[in-house]
Amino acid sequence: MSRAAAERAEEVRVTSGAPTLRGCPWPAARRAARAAARPLPVERVELAAAAGRTLAEPLAALTDLPAFDTSAMDGWAVAGPGPWRLSGRVLAGQSCAPLADGAAVEIATGAQLPPGATGVLRREHGALTELPDGAAQLRGEVAPGQDVRPRGQECGRGEELLPAGLAVTPAVLGLAAAAGHDRLAVHRRPTVELLVLGDELLVAGLPGPGRVRDALGPLLPPWLAGAGAELLGSRHVRDDFGLLRDAIRHSPADLVLTTGGTAAGPVDYLHAALEATGGHPLVDGVAVRPGHPMLLAALPGGRHLVGLPGNPLAAVAGTLTLALPLLHALSGRAAPAVGPAEPLAAALPGHPVDTRLHPVRRTAAGLAPLPHDGPAMLRGLARAEALAVVPPGGLAAGEHAEVLALPSA
Numbered sequence: 036m037s038r039a040a041a042e043r044a045e046e047v048r049v050t051s052g053a054p055t056l057r058g059c060p061w062p063a064a065r066r067a068a069r070a071a072a073r074p075l076p077v078e079r080v081e082l083a084a085a086a087g088r089t090l091a092e093p094l095a096a097l098t099d100l101p102a103f104d105t106s107a108m109d110g111w112a113v114a115g116p117g118p119w120r121l122s123g124r125v126l127a128g129q130s131c132a133p134l135a136d137g138a139a140v141e142i143a144t145g146a147q148l149p150p151g152a153t154g155v156l157r158r159e160h161g162a163l164t165e166l167p168d169g170a171a172q173l174r175g176e177v178a179p180g181q182d183v184r185p186r187g188q189e190c191g192r193g194e195e196l197l198p199a200g201l202a203v204t205p206a207v208l209g210l211a212a213a214a215g216h217d218r219l220a221v222h223r224r225p226t227v228e229l230l231v232l233g234d235e236l237l238v239a240g241l242p243g244p245g246r247v248r249d250a251l252g253p254l255l256p257p258w259l260a261g262a263g264a265e266l267l268g269s270r271h272v273r274d275d276f277g278l279l280r281d282a283i284r285h286s287p288a289d290l291v292l293t294t295g296g297t298a299a300g301p302v303d304y305l306h307a308a309l310e311a312t313g314g315h316p317l318v319d320g321v322a323v324r325p326g327h328p329m330l331l332a333a334l335p336g337g338r339h340l341v342g343l344p345g346n347p348l349a350a351v352a353g354t355l356t357l358a359l360p361l362l363h364a365l366s367g368r369a370a371p372a373v374g375p376a377e378p379l380a381a382a383l384p385g386h387p388v389d390t391r392l393h394p395v396r397r398t399a400a401g402l403a404p405l406p407h408d409g410p411a412m413l414r415g416l417a418r419a420e421a422l423a424v425v426p427p428g429g430l431a432a433g434e435h436a437e438v439l440a441l442p443s444a
């Protein structure tokens with residue numbers, strides 16, 4: 036089969052996929068994005084390469100932690116009740132001969148406790164005197180087991196430390212190393228190509244008559260990276276049907292993310308380009324403000340497209356509603372935990388039928404709505420900690436709102 040014929044066959048398959056949700060309720064759109072993809076294949080990679088990916092298997096301890104009885108303080112390991120006769124020293128990384136009752140050895144934090152030791156006397160709590168034979172005698176109070184981290188205190192060998200589906204953060208890397216891992220089983224990173232549409236956009240300098248700065252080219256990549264994606268590239272595509280069609284058709288990315296061109300303006304070619312490339316809309320418009328023209332589509336070759344509206348706050352809504360849930364699904368990442376609903380410090384008016392997403396900050400009085408929340412504005416978002424989810428009809432002051440955390444970068 037020629038490449039063109041193969042592409043056509045694939046296009047037919049995509050077109051006969053799931054039904055299109057049009058103008059669907061906001062919660063259903065998020066669920067549809069999450070359900071649109073399966074996790075990418077599993078790879079075993081070195082720890083450094085696993086950062087930012089997602090655990091494909093539960094992380095089990097390969098050893099007891101600590102792996103040996105450990106001194107938690109600098110001082111002396113002692114055996115039995117005092118006073119003790121002092122001899123020698125054991126440092127971290129060294130091993131030491133057994134201690135008989137009445138004996139003590141100088142010990143460093145992290146050193147292996149000698150067999151027979153019953154506790155550790157901190158340096159600042161012990162007093163040394165000289166015995167008639169010239170040896171040192173140690174006095175002090177030590178409870179049994181004091182300042183000892185016993186073997187297996189944190190976990191036993193084979194114990195599950197973390198579940199699959201967790202993002203590999205720096206803390207996860209540290210724990211994996213501590214527990215004896217050299218490599219981790221993680222999902223392949225989803226790849227993304229960002230296509231920024233709009234002839235009016237400037238990438239540098241001052242906005243001028245009819246010209247606006249591209250706000251989404253700088254805003255989106257850190258969020259995509261934070262979601263575990265690999266950005267293959269970010270480029271501007273002129274308002275030209277053929278250029279957009281070809282950019283979508285030939286993108287090698289798992290997710291083609293576009294900004295602008297979702298509505299019905301004279302040069303809004305996204306829907307037509309999607310159709311021409313054999314894409315099948317899964318979600319076409321969502322009952323949410325801002326952001327209602329956002330869309331999600333299946334593309335030939337198992338790829339996906341998320342179309343973010345051009346207005347920057349609407350694009351953010353589309354990112355949170357469609358792009359990030361899809362990326363989480365591809366990465367095999369568990370959905371971020373939804374926090375408890377929080378009380379509002381002031382009323383948040385609603386849309387008659389759509390969900391609203393409103394930038395908020397947490398204050399002592401509750402969630403404070405931020406001004407400058409228009410679809411074309413980022414001033415409110417830039418100070419926001421989260422977006423409050425406002426159901427149709429709105430919420431009064433004191434009522435509780437679900438909050439959508441802004442993604443980490």
Ligand SMILES: Nc1nc2c(c(=O)[nH]1)N[C@H]1C(S)=C(S)[C@@H](COP(=O)(O)OP(=O)(O)OC[C@H]3O[C@@H](n4cnc5c(N)ncnc54)[C@H](O)[C@@H]3O)O[C@H]1N2
Nearest residue numbers: 233247248249250251294295296297298303344345346349
């Ligand atoms: N007749 C209708 N017109 C519009 C509707 C509608 O329902 N009926 N919806 C409006 C809504 S809501 C939105 S949101 C926008 C969506 O428009 P597009 O996705 O087609 O985006 P553009 O037309 O290309 O741009 C809209 C606006 O955003 C600015 N923009 C675009 N990209 C960027 C960027 N990267 N950085 C900063 N600003 C950007 C662009 O200059 C426009 O001002 O459609 C409404 N119209």
Ligand code: MOO
Nearest residue numbers: 325326327349410
């Ligand atoms: O999605 Mo539009 O930005 O609601 O105005």
